[in-house]
Every structure is written in structure tokens, then in C-alpha cells.
Amino acid sequence: MASEWDAQEEYAVPAPVWSVDPRTGQQREQIGQEATAADVDAAVRAAEAARTGLADRAARTALLRGAAAQLEAAAEQIVRTADAETALGEVRLKGELARTTGQLRAFADEAEDGGHLGVIIDHADPSATPPRPDLRRYRIPLGVVAVYAASNFPLAFSVPGGDTASALAAGCPVVVKAHPDHPATSELCAAALRRAAAEAGLDENVLGLVHGFDAGVELIKHPLVAAAGFTGSVRGGRALFDAAAARPVPIPFHGELGSLNPVVITRAAAGERAGEIGAGLAGSMTMGTGQFCTKPGLVFTPAGESGDQLVTSLAGALSGTPEGVMLDARMREAFAAGVAARAGLDGVQAPVTPGAGGSGGVAAGFLTVPADRLAAGGGEYDLLLEECFGPVTVIARYGDPAEISAALERIGGSLTATVHIGGTEAEEPDGEAARLLAELRPYAGRLLVNGWPTGVAVAPAQHHGGPYPATTSTSTSVGATAIERWLRPVVYQNTPEALLPPELHDANPLGLPRRVNGRREEPAGR
Amino acid sequence: MASEWDAQEEYAVPAPVWSVDPRTGQQREQIGQEATAADVDAAVRAAEAARTGLADRAARTALLRGAAAQLEAAAEQIVRTADAETALGEVRLKGELARTTGQLRAFADEAEDGGHLGVIIDHADPSATPPRPDLRRYRIPLGVVAVYAASNFPLAFSVPGGDTASALAAGCPVVVKAHPDHPATSELCAAALRRAAAEAGLDENVLGLVHGFDAGVELIKHPLVAAAGFTGSVRGGRALFDAAAARPVPIPFHGELGSLNPVVITRAAAGERAGEIGAGLAGSMTMGTGQFCTKPGLVFTPAGESGDQLVTSLAGALSGTPEGVMLDARMREAFAAGVAARAGLDGVQAPVTPGAGGSGGVAAGFLTVPADRLAAGGGEYDLLLEECFGPVTVIARYGDPAEISAALERIGGSLTATVHIGGTEAEEPDGEAARLLAELRPYAGRLLVNGWPTGVAVAPAQHHGGPYPATTSTSTSVGATAIERWLRPVVYQNTPEALLPPELHDANPLGLPRRVNGRREEPAGR
Incomplete structure (x- = not known):
């Protein structure tokens, strides 16, 4: 195998690696x-x-x-x-x-x-048909x-x-x-x-x-x-x-x-907390200059007065946001081009115009579109269903929640999906909020209620992944x-204890959680 | 998406599906x-x-x-x-x-x-920096x-x-x-x-x-x-x-x-049980007419007298094996061709000749080769390191165990790897048997001692998989x-209980094993 690599000596003059200051574009x-x-x-x-x-x-x-x-x-x-x-x-x-x-x-x-070792031990059962050997598995x-x-x-x-x-x-x-x-x-x-x-x-x-x-x-x-x-x-x-x-x-x-991170604001939620939701969205979508994998990129917002208030709140919050600097010049260009292409679609408006700012920075903003355009097909509006890296989001105004369902059928997988719901909706196991969560679940790995997807808590239960293209695996x-x-299982069959790794000894000398003959065992003292 | 499939109507005349009797080659x-x-x-x-x-x-x-x-x-x-x-x-x-x-x-x-649901619950921790939300994950x-x-x-x-x-x-x-x-x-x-x-x-x-x-x-x-x-x-x-x-x-x-399922017989094992091992190998390699994924396909056997006895025992056992019928005619042809190609290599001998039998069946047999040929490289002998479906195995006679190590470097992944060891070797954590198991482990998903890999017990600890090409994943x-x-995880963040699936309720109404705030919980009564 060495020869395969030794032969590839075409990089005669290695390129220098430069640290660049994105605020100035200068090499540091x-x-x-x-x-x-x-x-x-x-x-x-x-x-x-x-x-x-x-x-x-x-x-x-x-x-x-x-x-x-x-x-x-x-x-x-x-x-x-x-x-x-x-x-x-x-x-x-x-x-x-x-x-x-x-x-x-x-x-x-x-x-x-040691729980990740996944120790499972089945002792031999000579009375089984066929007789079962001793099997000890770990990763x-x-x-x-x-x-x-x-x-x-x-x-x-x-x-x-x-x-x-x-x-x-x-x-x-x-x-x-x-x-x-x-x-x-x-x-x-x-x-x-x-x-x-x-x-x-x-x-x-x-x-x-x-x-x-x-x-x-x-x-x-x-x-x-x-x-x-x-x-x-x-x-x-x-x-x-x-x-x-x-x-x-x-x-x-x-x-x-990549991840679109759809958000649905129910009519009840907008009715109860339009201002708060608009301000929260502004904070989430501009966090890190909109360069989070979990940035909310598409927000279904009801048509009508409460939705208008939410949009007004968002616009107000964004108007006060200073320009940001993106991670590199290429991303800034891609952001400006991505925003322009989206804004040019028929029916799309920009209450606060996002894009490249004056002095090398970018200005946060958002676009609005009638939600029924997203489902219309033909592909033109699918651009609005793709992630646009940077401080921009798309507000899709819906009349009938069926417009949300129709649009969702055209999106890919996301890391997250969020619903903002009203007070009584939180108490109805068979209500609109439950229906929306069930409808969003096939598209996401993390489901949020009345929160914002930016910020991924480090905790045992966390799952930061989702259907493709959010992730390429189920992990x-x-x-x-x-x-x-990063592990693979291996199982030892009828192996004398002297030859077994200590993780698989009967006495459990390493105090590992394990499953023995079908029963889970937790070591003492935990 | 329907249109993509509706358009593919080129199969105007569907082919009939026939059930065929492999004993006669006739359509049933x-x-x-x-x-x-x-x-x-x-x-x-x-x-x-x-x-x-x-x-x-x-x-x-x-x-x-x-x-x-x-x-x-x-x-x-x-x-x-x-x-x-x-x-x-x-x-x-x-x-x-x-x-x-x-x-x-x-x-x-x-x-x-319900253990497969992988329930993990982390309650909110408002005092953490940043505050940790309530997270509930399952598959x-x-x-x-x-x-x-x-x-x-x-x-x-x-x-x-x-x-x-x-x-x-x-x-x-x-x-x-x-x-x-x-x-x-x-x-x-x-x-x-x-x-x-x-x-x-x-x-x-x-x-x-x-x-x-x-x-x-x-x-x-x-x-x-x-x-x-x-x-x-x-x-x-x-x-x-x-x-x-x-x-x-x-x-x-x-x-x-595909899987080669290498076996190593130590000198001590051959010395103690040459006859028994030869007979056991004959039974394993002919099981199901050699059509097991776990058939031992390469058996490192010591040179010298005890190894000779093992070969004699194997030959004797195989000589008494009646011809078998393979699953279909194509497999029989592939078996005959595969055996012939291997037997034609310089230094390969066939003490009992495997191949196509007289009346549509196949005869079990085995080949021998000096183990040092396998490591010689050049690729010619790599054929002996590939699975040959049917009742044949390759006995690689080694002088120095280093010849085994050198050959192993050329094999791919297998479902299993087996060692047959002597009585005292089973008691030596740092001896030859332990060294061999460690050497074989990178190539297999199941490791056996003094057994045969055919027969895959159905038990919780079982692992039937191995490095590629044994399997294409780590499962x-x-x-x-x-x-x-067949599962993927999803996590709910700050979701009211009324909207959570019952698997994730605090009270654990379904009695699931789970991990809550880092501690594993086993439901009562198990």
C-alpha cells in the first residue's frame, strides 16, 4: 500500500497556508x-x-x-x-x-x-437446541x-x-x-x-x-x-x-x-406573542452573523394581523442589528448572491434587505413569500427551501395550514424543526401543535417547542443530526x-477467561454497565 | 415522485419466475x-x-x-x-x-x-452556563x-x-x-x-x-x-x-x-487433538454442502507430524462424505472453476480433490499450500485468500507462526476468525493463543476458540458482521x-408533556429502560 502513496509526488511546490483577517481581508x-x-x-x-x-x-x-x-x-x-x-x-x-x-x-x-462499550454477555446454554455457546460482545x-x-x-x-x-x-x-x-x-x-x-x-x-x-x-x-x-x-x-x-x-x-431548520408559528402563538417571537427570531437568525448550522432558515408565519405584527417586530429588531463580518470573502459573496437570487423571485419581498454591506460586512435582513408559492412546484421556489448561509431568513406567510404541509413535502432533512405554539395548544395531545410536530418529525433530528434551534446543548440526550442532507448517517x-x-462490535465465542479482555470477564472487574443473559446490570455505586 | 416511476414501462413482457429443482435441473x-x-x-x-x-x-x-x-x-x-x-x-x-x-x-x-428505543432524558438545568434545556431522545x-x-x-x-x-x-x-x-x-x-x-x-x-x-x-x-x-x-x-x-x-x-473465516491451529492444539480437529473441520466445511457464509475457508495448520495427522484425519473424514447438490447450476460451475483455478497454482496440492461430481453433484475436498506462498505477494496466491463458495477449504501449512502474520496482512475482513489451542495455552493471558486472538481481531467480527464458525447462535450478544467485505457497515x-x-434518533427540546410521545414521559408509563440525567434506570420487575 505504501507504493500507492509514495508515487504521488506531484506536489513539488507546496502551497503556503495563510491566516487571513476577514475584517480586513489581509493576510495575518x-x-x-x-x-x-x-x-x-x-x-x-x-x-x-x-x-x-x-x-x-x-x-x-x-x-x-x-x-x-x-x-x-x-x-x-x-x-x-x-x-x-x-x-x-x-x-x-x-x-x-x-x-x-x-x-x-x-x-x-x-x-x-464505559456504557459505550455495549457489553452483552450470554452464558452457554447446553440444553438449548442447538446448544448455545458462550458469547461475549463489546465494541x-x-x-x-x-x-x-x-x-x-x-x-x-x-x-x-x-x-x-x-x-x-x-x-x-x-x-x-x-x-x-x-x-x-x-x-x-x-x-x-x-x-x-x-x-x-x-x-x-x-x-x-x-x-x-x-x-x-x-x-x-x-x-x-x-x-x-x-x-x-x-x-x-x-x-x-x-x-x-x-x-x-x-x-x-x-x-x-446542510440544514434549513424550518419553524412553524401557529396562529395562536402569533396571536399571543407576536412581538416576543419576532425579536427572538431576529436574535437566533443573526447569531454568529447567521453562520450557524441550526439557523432558522424558513419560518411559516400566519397571514393576517398577528403575523403582520410578528414581521414588524422582526423588522424592528433587525433594523438595529449592526453589520457583521462573515468568516471569509467567498462566503460573503455567496451570501450576497444567494440573497439576490431569492429576492428576485416573483412575489418575494424584503422588508429589511439583507446583503453585502458597505465596508466588507453584511447586513442582516429577511424575505417574505406567500407560503402557497413554495408548494407550487416547477422548482423555481425550491431555492427558498435551501440553506442560505448568513444572516437571512425567509418568512412564508400561510393562510391555511395545508399550505405548510404542501411546502414540507418539498424540503429535505434538517437538523432541527421548531414550532411556536399558543398556551392552550401545549395542553392538547391531539391538537394542532401535536399534529405539526408529527408532520415535522420526518424532516428533523431535533424538535423544539417555543424555542430557537441555535445553541446545541452538550448533554447525553442531545442529537445533532437529521435526515439527509442534514447528516449522511443516522448518528x-x-x-x-x-x-x-467510531466503534465496531466484536463477539468472543467459548473463549477461556484468561484469553478474554477484562471488559468481558464474568466478575466485571472494570465495573461496566452490561447486559447478561438478557438482564441489564448496573455496577454498584452508581 | 410518482412520475419518475410511472414513466418506466419498458418491461412490456414480464419474465416468468420458475422454481427449479437443483437435484435434476428441472423446472418445478x-x-x-x-x-x-x-x-x-x-x-x-x-x-x-x-x-x-x-x-x-x-x-x-x-x-x-x-x-x-x-x-x-x-x-x-x-x-x-x-x-x-x-x-x-x-x-x-x-x-x-x-x-x-x-x-x-x-x-x-x-x-x-424497548431497550432498542435508546431513551435518554436530560432534565433542564437553568443554572448551567448556558442554561440547559430539557432534552428527551429516543429512536x-x-x-x-x-x-x-x-x-x-x-x-x-x-x-x-x-x-x-x-x-x-x-x-x-x-x-x-x-x-x-x-x-x-x-x-x-x-x-x-x-x-x-x-x-x-x-x-x-x-x-x-x-x-x-x-x-x-x-x-x-x-x-x-x-x-x-x-x-x-x-x-x-x-x-x-x-x-x-x-x-x-x-x-x-x-x-x-463475503467471508474467508480464517482458522489457526496452534502446534500445541494439533499435537493434542489432530484427529478430532481434522474431523471437526470436515464437518464444518461440508455443512450445507459448504454453502455457509461462515465456512472455514483457510486453515493455518502446522507443518510436521501433528499437522500431517490432522490432514490425514480431514482426508479420511472427507473421503466418506457423499456428494452434495449445490443450490443452483451456476454455483456448481463457479465452484468447479474456483477449485480448478486454485488447484492449478504452483505448490498447491489436493489430497482429496474437490469439484463437480458425476451426476450433477459436487464432491467435497481440500487443498494444501505452504503458508509462506500466501505472503509472497505478486497477487497470484491471493486467490487462495478469497472465499470459494462450496465444500472446499485451503490448508496452509506453516513452519514459523510469522508466516501466519504475513499472510493475514493480505486478507480482507471476515465474519469470523478461529483459533484451536492447546490445553495450557488456554490458561496463558500473555501466551501464543492470546497473541493470535489479538492478531486476528482486526479481521473479524466473531472470534472463536476451539470451535467451528458454522452455526450462528441467535442470542442477544451475537454479532454476525465484520470488516469489509464481510459487511458494508459496522452492524x-x-x-x-x-x-x-433500522432506527434513527430524534430528540425533543422543551416539549410540553402533552405533546411528547409516551416513551419520553417522566413517569415512564411504558416501563422502558432508560438513562435519566446520566443515570441508567431499569423499570421495576425486571
Whole structure:
């Protein structure tokens, strides 16, 4: 297999990697060079060689907790650098760093708990027909995981983010393909994680980092890469998904690609809280300059007076929103073009016009459209059913709720779907709110009532995923079960105890939750 | 979406489907016709329409238990028909039917237990930074599942088999693409399952059946098909996997494709039990005329006297084995050709020559090769590292165990890997047996000690899967966790109890095992 990689030496002059300030468009500093195929090969092989140490769960938990501590120790530099590269602001980035360290510690807790190992033991039953052998199953790490970092969360969905944390917790070394929008931040975070590895007595190559588009393509094809996590665009994610599936040995590709995040405001909700909902929507859709995967992108709002009030409230709140700076110039252009194309559709209005602002920034705004246009078909209005990255949302005004149903049939999967309902609707198991939730569920992984989808709480129950194109698999990139993506089960049959891993010994020396002969067992003291 | 399918009316004259007796090669009876694209569309739409009833777990358990009872009531006809179509013999098929009904009941138990729902609840924590919302997660059915039936288990891995049983248990309707080697059996089993559905008050279209190669291709492309299960060849499975990945909306494809199932006999084991191991191997490799996915296909046997004795024992046992009839004429031809190609390699010998027998049957036999040839590379001997369906195995004679390690580096993934070890080796945690198990684990999903891989016990801990090409995913097609393939998680955020499904109510009215605020809870009385 080495020869396949050794031969690809066409990158004779590696391209420099620059850290760019999106506020000015100026290059800040050079961060090394794009990785050649040989560099990618070396990073993956080094990660593979670092697997052995990660087999020890105690070392993994030490690594994850140490990583959190190292990030905190370097917090000032990381936040300052991330702000300079992303323009997301230090307040938000401090919060994101806290989220990131909290997540690293939460996955350390999960690794310690051991529930993710999925231990199931069935003792032999010689009286069964046919006689049943002794079977003991648990999950083992898949191998080197490739992580493709996101632009919009330079910490929580990047080098030290959920994909990396969950893979390390599972016992898999990681090679991150850095996002070009924050290479300096990526290097700082990688260094922090590698210091934590060394402190935990592990090979620091449990975390590798490569830069460059071509490096990302090489990475997904590498024979020693066993799985991949991705957060980004539909186009980029689908290309990598296709490459993962086309390998001689296909690998799991857990990609989070794109999400419209539909919201439905019932007539009752608008009647009760038009002003509050309009203001809340403004806050959610402009958070991080509209660059959240969970930004509400389509809001079904009733026609008539209460809906008008909601629109007025939204317009008022947005009018006071200062211009924002997007993560890079390309995104700003795509935002301006996307908004213009949508605004040009017949029947679409822009009460507050979104688009490129004067001094390199972007102005938040929103579009309105009669909801019945969305269902009309012909495809023209399907553009309004696609994610538009940046501070814009589409308000679809409906007369009859059947217009919502008709529009939903044309949307793809989303990470979230939200309903805002009235006070009495919350108490009716068979009412309009329940009907709407049932109608939205096929399209989303997270359902919210009277809230906003931006902000993804880190908690065991969290599910951050949804039907395609929200994700390319049925798994999540946030929450306890994210670990399961990087594991595969193996079962031992009639194996003497001396040859079994301790996880599968009858006496349960590691105190693992497990299922024995059909009964779940929780170790004492929990 | 209807128009896409309505347009495909090119199958003007549907091909007849014939049930063929492999013992004579004669057509037994015509079993309807191959499904056209319109037929497939109708079957999938009917299955989709039948989803609602399956949402009720009690109805699902009634369906699965009723299906077992219906199969038992029709057992005589099913076994007689299956034997006429497969030549597997009534004794084996009676056993397979018992396995199948046991599996249906086991999945009913799992559906009743509810552990597969994966309920996780995190209550709101307003004091957290940021405040944590109330999150309640469980798993919901994916939708219509396409099942591609296997040839070699006309019951247990076909219409009423594990893929169907686990999908129904998960709440997913199934459309089975029948295997052409047993269309009459498929129809009988489908009718039994549909009767059980009607008895359980469900739409009988929870189980659909289509015949024909083209129908299988249409099925994987159908927009309403949400996932697929497959048991069969590497070539066919990979083609369908590729089609599933290439869809506009890719779907999970759980395929079991091919498996070499390596076995290592240690010098100590051969020294202690050469005769017993040789006889055991003969029984395992000829079971079902060598047409098991778990047939041991490569057996590392020590050079020298004890290994010679093992070979002699194997030869003796095989010499007494009567000719068998393979499932169809094409397989018999492929077996004869596969054996001939392998036997023609330099250094390969055939102490008992396998191949096509005189009167339409096949003779069991085995090949031997020096193990160091397997690692030599150049690719010529890689043929010996590929599955050869039918009653043949390859004995690789090794001098130094390093020859085993070198050969393993060239094999793909398998469902199983087996070691036969000596008495004292079973007691040495750091000895040769432990080293071999660790070396084999990366290549297999089930590890056996002093046993034979044929025979896959139905038990909660079972894992019937392995690294590619054994399976195309990290999941299993046998055992309790097989249900998880057909589910996706969804989480409710801050949702009033009246709008939550009862599975997520605080009071746990359905008595589900769950994890609440990080602690696992087992309902009382279990």
C-alpha cells in the first residue's frame, strides 16, 4: 500500500497556508504549508502507530481532561487568534471555548462510564437446541478517524471539537483536516491536544493536523483511515461521502452537510406573542452573523394581523442589528448572491434587505413569500427551501395550514424543526401543535417547542443530526452517543477467561454497565 | 415522485419466475412473474402506507409472534418446498425453520423490552452556563426497508429471516427481493407473514415480495426505501451498496458480502487433538454442502507430524462424505472453476480433490499450500485468500507462526476468525493463543476458540458482521442489536408533556429502560 502513496509526488511546490483577517481581508501570517500526499500518509501512519496507547481507557480520560486543561491554559491566545481569523468576537469565542472544554470533559466521563462499550454477555446454554455457546460482545475502536473541521465553530466543531473528542474517547487517533478559515487557531489547538497527550503518557500523534484541499481528498482515500467525521457544506460533504463510499474498502462517513431548520408559528402563538417571537427570531437568525448550522432558515408565519405584527417586530429588531463580518470573502459573496437570487423571485419581498454591506460586512435582513408559492412546484421556489448561509431568513406567510404541509413535502432533512405554539395548544395531545410536530418529525433530528434551534446543548440526550442532507448517517455529532460512530462490535465465542479482555470477564472487574443473559446490570455505586 | 416511476414501462413482457429443482435441473412450477418497475413502486408504496400500524409496539410483537406461529402451522409444506428448491435436506431445513421462528420470537421480546428505543432524558438545568434545556431522545423507525434474501438460508436469511424480523421489530415495513433459487418457498413464507399481519390487525403490506434481478435494482433506487439489508455475494452486494450510496438521498446499506473465516491451529492444539480437529473441520466445511457464509475457508495448520495427522484425519473424514447438490447450476460451475483455478497454482496440492461430481453433484475436498506462498505477494496466491463458495477449504501449512502474520496482512475482513489451542495455552493471558486472538481481531467480527464458525447462535450478544467485505457497515444481522440498523434518533427540546410521545414521559408509563440525567434506570420487575 505504501507504493500507492509514495508515487504521488506531484506536489513539488507546496502551497503556503495563510491566516487571513476577514475584517480586513489581509493576510495575518503564514501557517506552514499545505500537506502533500506524502505528508498526509505520514500523518495517518503516525496516528495509526499511536493507537496502542489509546486502547487504555484511563489514558483516554486523562488525555481528554488534560486537553480541556491545556485549552484553558492557552485560552487567551486561542480566543484572540480565533477572533482575528474569524471575526466571531471574543465573547462568543470564550463561550465556545467553555463549551469545547466542557465537551471534552463530558466525553471523558462517557469513556470512564464505559456504557459505550455495549457489553452483552450470554452464558452457554447446553440444553438449548442447538446448544448455545458462550458469547461475549463489546465494541472496539475502528482505527484512525479523519475529521474535517467546520468554519463556523473554530473550536467546538473544529480541531478540539465534538468529532475529535468523541473519536479519542472511543480510542481512535484523529487526523484533522484544518479549515482554511482558521489555520492559526487550528495549530494552537492541535498543539494543546498534543501536549495533553504527552502529559498523559501517550504518543502525541494521537492527534494529527493537515492543511489544504488536496490533503483532505488524500485523507479520505487513505487505506488506514477507518472512518470520517465532517461538518460543512452539502457540496463538499457529498464529494467526500462519495469518495468514502467509492474506496476499495468503503468507510463510515458521518457528515453534517446542510440544514434549513424550518419553524412553524401557529396562529395562536402569533396571536399571543407576536412581538416576543419576532425579536427572538431576529436574535437566533443573526447569531454568529447567521453562520450557524441550526439557523432558522424558513419560518411559516400566519397571514393576517398577528403575523403582520410578528414581521414588524422582526423588522424592528433587525433594523438595529449592526453589520457583521462573515468568516471569509467567498462566503460573503455567496451570501450576497444567494440573497439576490431569492429576492428576485416573483412575489418575494424584503422588508429589511439583507446583503453585502458597505465596508466588507453584511447586513442582516429577511424575505417574505406567500407560503402557497413554495408548494407550487416547477422548482423555481425550491431555492427558498435551501440553506442560505448568513444572516437571512425567509418568512412564508400561510393562510391555511395545508399550505405548510404542501411546502414540507418539498424540503429535505434538517437538523432541527421548531414550532411556536399558543398556551392552550401545549395542553392538547391531539391538537394542532401535536399534529405539526408529527408532520415535522420526518424532516428533523431535533424538535423544539417555543424555542430557537441555535445553541446545541452538550448533554447525553442531545442529537445533532437529521435526515439527509442534514447528516449522511443516522448518528449525531453532539451528545453521548456520538462515541458510537467510531466503534465496531466484536463477539468472543467459548473463549477461556484468561484469553478474554477484562471488559468481558464474568466478575466485571472494570465495573461496566452490561447486559447478561438478557438482564441489564448496573455496577454498584452508581 | 410518482412520475419518475410511472414513466418506466419498458418491461412490456414480464419474465416468468420458475422454481427449479437443483437435484435434476428441472423446472418445478412457475411462480408468477418478475416484478416490473411499476410493480416495485406499488409494493414500496403499499409498504409505506402500512407504516402507521407498525408504530404500535404491541402490534409489532403480536405480528412477530404470529409470524412464528404461522410458519410453524405451514411447516410441512414450507420444508418440503424448500427442500425441493434448494436440496438442503429436510432435517437441516426443519432446524432452520426452528431457528427462524425462534428468531422472530426473540425480536418480539426485544421490541417488547424497548431497550432498542435508546431513551435518554436530560432534565433542564437553568443554572448551567448556558442554561440547559430539557432534552428527551429516543429512536424512531427509518421507513420502508428493502431486504435482499440469501440463497443459502432459504428461511433464516430469506423472507422471514433476521433482516425482516429485525426491521419489523423496529417498526419498519419490509419489501423483500426474493432470491431466485427459492421463489416458491419465498411466496409461502411471505403469505404466512402477511396472514400474521392481518391477524394482528395490521395492513398485510407490512411485508411485500418482489422477484427478479431488475426489480432488485429498482428497489434500491426507490425514493421511499429508507434502508436496505443484504446477504449474498461480494459482487452483487457491492453493486447495490454503490447504488444506495449514489442515490440523491443516500441510504444505509447493511450488506453481508463475503467471508474467508480464517482458522489457526496452534502446534500445541494439533499435537493434542489432530484427529478430532481434522474431523471437526470436515464437518464444518461440508455443512450445507459448504454453502455457509461462515465456512472455514483457510486453515493455518502446522507443518510436521501433528499437522500431517490432522490432514490425514480431514482426508479420511472427507473421503466418506457423499456428494452434495449445490443450490443452483451456476454455483456448481463457479465452484468447479474456483477449485480448478486454485488447484492449478504452483505448490498447491489436493489430497482429496474437490469439484463437480458425476451426476450433477459436487464432491467435497481440500487443498494444501505452504503458508509462506500466501505472503509472497505478486497477487497470484491471493486467490487462495478469497472465499470459494462450496465444500472446499485451503490448508496452509506453516513452519514459523510469522508466516501466519504475513499472510493475514493480505486478507480482507471476515465474519469470523478461529483459533484451536492447546490445553495450557488456554490458561496463558500473555501466551501464543492470546497473541493470535489479538492478531486476528482486526479481521473479524466473531472470534472463536476451539470451535467451528458454522452455526450462528441467535442470542442477544451475537454479532454476525465484520470488516469489509464481510459487511458494508459496522452492524450485525443476527442478535439483539440488529434492530438498531433500522432506527434513527430524534430528540425533543422543551416539549410540553402533552405533546411528547409516551416513551419520553417522566413517569415512564411504558416501563422502558432508560438513562435519566446520566443515570441508567431499569423499570421495576425486571
